[in-house]
Amino acid sequence: MEQILLGALSLGLLWSVMTIGVYITFRILSIADMTVEGTITLGAAVTARVISLGASPWLGLLLAIVAGLLAGLITGLLHTKLGIPALLSGILTMIALFSINLRVMTKANISLLRMPTVYSPLMALGLDKTWAVIVLGGLCAALVISLLYWFFGTEIGSAIRATGANPNMVRAQGIHTDTTIILGLMISNALVGISGSLIAQSQNYADLQMGTGAIVIGLASMIIGEVLFGKRNFFLRFLSMVLGSITYRIIIALVLKMGMPSDDLKLFTAITVVFALSLPKIKDLINGRLRPRKGGV
Amino acid sequence: MNTLRKSIALILALTLSLTVFSVFAERDKPLIGIIQIVDHVALDAARQGFVDALAENGYKDGESVTLDYRNAQGSPDVLSSIADHFVAEKADLVLAIATPSAQTMAGKTDSIPILGTAITDYVSARLAQSDDKPGYNVTGTTDMNPIKEQIELIRRFLPEAKTIGLLYTASEDNSVLQAQIARDVIEGMGMAYTEVTVHNSNDVQQATQSIMDKCDAIYIPTDNVFASAMPVVYEVAIQNQKPVFCGEAGMTMGGGLATLGVNYYNLGHQTGLMALKVLAGEAVADMPIERQTDFDYTVNKTFCDALGIAIPEDLVPYAKEMGEN
Numbered sequence: 001m002e003q004i005l006l007g008a009l010s011l012g013l014l015w016s017v018m019t020i021g022v023y024i025t026f027r028i029l030s031i032a033d034m035t036v037e038g039t040i041t042l043g044a045a046v047t048a049r050v051i052s053l054g055a056s057p058w059l060g061l062l063l064a065i066v067a068g069l070l071a072g073l074i075t076g077l078l079h080t081k082l083g084i085p086a087l088l089s090g091i092l093t094m095i096a097l098f099s100i101n102l103r104v105m106t107k108a109n110i111s112l113l114r115m116p117t118v119y120s121p122l123m124a125l126g127l128d129k130t131w132a133v134i135v136l137g138g139l140c141a142a143l144v145i146s147l148l149y150w151f152f153g154t155e156i157g158s159a160i161r162a163t164g165a166n167p168n169m170v171r172a173q174g175i176h177t178d179t180t181i182i183l184g185l186m187i188s189n190a191l192v193g194i195s196g197s198l199i200a201q202s203q204n205y206a207d208l209q210m211g212t213g214a215i216v217i218g219l220a221s222m223i224i225g226e227v228l229f230g231k232r233n234f235f236l237r238f239l240s241m242v243l244g245s246i247t248y249r250i251i252i253a254l255v256l257k258m259g260m261p262s263d264d265l266k267l268f269t270a271i272t273v274v275f276a277l278s279l280p281k282i283k284d285l286i287n288g289r290l291r292p293r294k295g296g297v
Numbered sequence: 298m299n300t301l302r303k304s305i306a307l308i309l310a311l312t313l314s315l316t317v318f319s320v321f322a323e324r325d326k327p328l329i330g331i332i333q334i335v336d337h338v339a340l341d342a343a344r345q346g347f348v349d350a351l352a353e354n355g356y357k358d359g360e361s362v363t364l365d366y367r368n369a370q371g372s373p374d375v376l377s378s379i380a381d382h383f384v385a386e387k388a389d390l391v392l393a394i395a396t397p398s399a400q401t402m403a404g405k406t407d408s409i410p411i412l413g414t415a416i417t418d419y420v421s422a423r424l425a426q427s428d429d430k431p432g433y434n435v436t437g438t439t440d441m442n443p444i445k446e447q448i449e450l451i452r453r454f455l456p457e458a459k460t461i462g463l464l465y466t467a468s469e470d471n472s473v474l475q476a477q478i479a480r481d482v483i484e485g486m487g488m489a490y491t492e493v494t495v496h497n498s499n500d501v502q503q504a505t506q507s508i509m510d511k512c513d514a515i516y517i518p519t520d521n522v523f524a525s526a527m528p529v530v531y532e533v534a535i536q537n538q539k540p541v542f543c544g545e546a547g548m549t550m551g552g553g554l555a556t557l558g559v560n561y562y563n564l565g566h567q568t569g570l571m572a573l574k575v576l577a578g579e580a581v582a583d584m585p586i587e588r589q590t591d592f593d594y595t596v597n598k599t600f601c602d603a604l605g606i607a608i609p610e611d612l613v614p615y616a617k618e619m620g621e622n
Contacts, residue, residue, distance in 0.1 A: 007381030011374065098468070098496060108470040109396060111423035113403055129404070130381075203377055204404035205422075207397055208468040210373045217374065252375065256367065256382050263336070263368055265375060 006130045008253040012246030013137030014198045015217060017144055019225070019245045020238055021191030022218035028152075029184045030164040034090035034215060035075045038097025039189045041211035042067050043196025045101045048110035048206035057118045061197045068193025069186045071097060076182030101208055108208045117201035133202045140198065144191060145238040151187075152234060160184045220273045221245040227276045248272075327356075327576060328363045330383035332402055333394040335371040337524055338547045339440075340394050343414045343565035347392055350569020356576070369398075376401040384409065390575055392568065393437075396422050396470070403435050410581040413437030414568040415561065417471040419586050428586040436584040438568045440471075440559045442519055442544045443592055444478045448486065450557055451514050451542050453609050462512030463492035464504060464530075466522040475518035475544065501526040502533060509537040517553070519544040527551030535603050546595040550619060554600045555612070560593045 018040060025033035046067045047060035071093060078089035102108070122132035151157045162170045163180040170177050192214075200206040225244020230236070255268055331347070333340055348364060356362040367382065369375040380402045383391050391411045393399035399413040403424055414437050419425040426432035428439075451458055461483050465472040476492065483490045493508045495501055501523065508515060515534065517523050523530065524547065531552025534541045543553035546560060567587060575581060598616040601608050608616050 003385035004378075004381050007378060007385075011377055015374070102468060107473060108468045109400075109422070111400055111421070113400060113423040115423075199374070202404075203373065203401055205397065205400045207373060209371075213372055249378070253378050253381070256378055261368075263370060265372075266370055 003130070004253050004257060005250065006134065008249040009246055010130050010133040010137055010202065012221075012249035013134060013141055013242070014195060014202055015221065015249070016137075016141050016195075016242040016245035017198070018192045018195035018214065019218050019221040019241045020141075020144060020148065021188040021195070022215070023222050023237070023241050024148075024184055024188040024191070026219070026222065028161055028164045029181060029188075031079075031086040031181070031185070032090070033075065033185060033188060034087065035071055035093045035097070035185070035189055036090075036192050036218060037211040037214050038094035038101070039068050039071045039192040039211075040196040040199070040214045041101050041206070041208060042071055042097055042104070043193035044200035044206035044210060045104040045110075045196075045208075046193075047197040048112055048200050049104055049106075051112055051115050051117065051201075052110050057116055057120070057201060060201075061118055061194065064193040064197035065190045066193075068190040068196075071193070072186035072189030073182060075189070076178075076185040079185075080178035080181055098208070105206060105208065110206045111204065112201060112206070113204045118198070119201060129202075133198075137198060140194065141242050144194070145235070145242070148187075148238060149235050156180070156183070216269070217248070220269060220276075221248045223273055224248055224251075224276045227279045326360075326362055327389040328365060328386060329572070330379075330386070330388040330391040331364060331366040331394065332376065332379050332383065332391060332398045333366070333368045334373075334376060334398045335395075335521075336368060337521060338551075339519070339524060339545060339561040340415055342547070342561040343568070344392070344394055346562040346565025346567075347414065347569040347572070348565075350566040351572060354570075354573050356573075373397055373401070377405075380405040390572060392572070393435075396424075399424055399435060399437075403433065407434055409434065410575045411435045411437075412568050412572055412575065412581075414565055415440050417441050417474060421474075425586060430583060431586060432582050434581050436581045436586055437571065438564050438587045438589070440519065440561070440564055441588060442475055442558055444475055444518065444544070445482045446557055446592070447542060447544060448479065448482045448516065450555060451516065451540075452486070453612075454542075454555060454606055455514055455540065458488065458513040460489045460491060460512045462508040462515040463490055464508060464515055464517045464523065465492075465494055465520050466496065467494035468496055469520055469522065472518050472520040479516060479518060495522060498522050498526045498529075501529050505530050505533040506537075509533065509539055512539070515539060515541045517541065517543045517548065519548070519559070524548050524551075527553065531600070535600075538604055540600070540604055540606060546593055549595045549597055550617065552600075552619075553597060554604070554606070555594070555596045557592045557594045559589050563593070564589055 025031045043064035046064045050060035050063055051057050075089045075093040078084045079086045119132040119136055122135055152161055159175045160180045160183060163177050167177045221244045224247050225240040229240035229243050251272060358364040367379040384405050388409055391402055391409055393402045393411050393413045395415045399416055402411050411434055417440055424435045463476050463479055465476050480490055491511045493504045495504045527548050530541055540554040543549045543556050545558050549556045594612055594615040596608055596612050596616040599619040
């Protein structure tokens with residue numbers, strides 16, 4: 001029993017870093033960035049290749065971050081400098097990454113079973129794999145949130161936040177919105193790269209197909225986080241992404257545990273997200289305040 | 298902060314309900330978990346063979362054994378949750394169908410015996426130290442294709458064939474490995490090859506079209522993308538009057554001309570017989586990885602007729618119309 005919950009917790013923490021990345025593009029920049037599906041595999045691919053070549057898994061993690069930054073940079077340049085719509089820019093980079101990932105890995109699947117990973121030092125201290133993932137994933141999420149909280153308080157960070165809200169105002173302040181968009185996409189994809197790296201090392205392999213559906217997982221986690229845990233101050237918003245990601249995994253574990261055929265899992269995921277999205281409406285109904293809401297996803 | 302507190306309470310409630318469920322998990326018969334990455338004809342057949350082999354030997358699901366079948370619907374991240382589930386349930390044995398399933402499961406446990414099937418190369422997937430002596434908690438059956446015999450089969454139908462076109466998915470490890478072997482075999486037999494690869498099922502039609510006028514016959518190894526896209530290949534091949542040979546029977550009846558090869562039902566059945574030994578207490582680490590020995594011939598009569606190709610006499614009994622079982 002514990003194993004299932006701890007498993008869900010560890011998986012949720014690993015995917016939470018990506019969820020924060022999705023949040024940065026989707027909510028802060030107001031861009032639906034499809035690069036994510038390619039970047040998560042890229043992070044995994046780079047790390048797996050580095051480890052399989054016998055180098056340190058930490059170097060693998062570091063290079064995954066660099067690779068993520070570059071992927072974000074490409075999407076950003078396509079969007080801002082070439083004027084390609086954001087959605088299409090992301091899709092183009094995602095498709096390109098498919099070939100690049102294959103080049104990086106040289107084959108479709110690299111096994112990391114019984115190889116050193118970033119979790120190995122913790123496991124050497126006597127922790128089992130799941131706990132090692134929880135500790136490291138938790139530390140990583142905490143570090144990411146703290147750094148981002150600090151960064152988005154700085155002048156350039158605030159400019160990125162303002163870009164999504166009101167680009168004209170930002171330009172009026174004499175800030176180049178191209179730069180802030182590119183920077184936001186780079187940070188987001190670096191986070192996704194970190195997630196990919198940590199996930200591959202936790203599941204013991206990198207697979208060319210592993211990014212499939214990542215964007216849906218990211219959005220579902222984000223929305224669950226926002227609806228259940230609110231969106232008060234900036235720090236809590238990041239925290240709610242982590243909690244949303246963990247909740248998503250607990251829901252899946254619960255569904256599996258209750259014996260629902262896993263064939264129906266995707267349908268269930270969709271229903272969960274619809275439910276989470278419609279919660280504000282339902283609340284309004286209950287409060288008798290039936291008025292149309294602005295925005296939505 | 299009120300919502301946050303409520304939400305935490307909600308998570309705690311979920312947790313508690315999970316715990317309550319687990320109290321009833323006491324059991325008196327062995328539990329066999331089945332973890333499968335995705336639905337597709339070959340993998341489903343292997344699973345059915347496994348289940349039937351157990352049933353024929355006194356392990357009927359629900360009576361003397363509990364089979365817990367979980368499918369990740371193609372999401373690797375769900376595999377991880379399924380593996381956690383089996384570890385938590387302390388399964389007595391896990392059948393892992395296809396490589397990612399086995400890798401995920403092996404990453405979660407060193408002690409629960411794992412039998413793999415529909416896995417081509419255990420050693421390169423780091424699941425085993427060697428085929429003869431796996432050494433860890435994983436053994437099973439390999440679906441490594443008799444590629445040499447299959448290419449020879451092309452020659453039996455088309456003695457004049459000079460160039461073989463290879464079609465496969467570049468992102469599938471098993472396919473790439475088989476294509477490598479096929480290239481060597483083809484050259485060894487004094488023929489030439491040409492190849493086109495795809496990334497997903499959307500590329501299949503164009504890829505198939507583009508290879509048509511560059512070869513005398515097409516060879517497709519066992520490949521997940523092509524396994525589900527054979528009707529597309531069939532249509533293009535009939536239009537261009539080019540024979541297609543596949544690595545597997547299901548693909549052949551879905552739109553190929555002929556093959557000999559791994560029968561996934563039988564492979565799963567063979568794995569089921571291995572499971573009996575494991576349940577009897579044999580150590581997985583010492584059980585060699587098994588390969589299929591008696592291959593099945595499959596001849597698609599509809600395809601042969603459409604192209605006016607004569608079926609060699611000894612293979613006539615294997616000829617079937619498409620859509621026939």
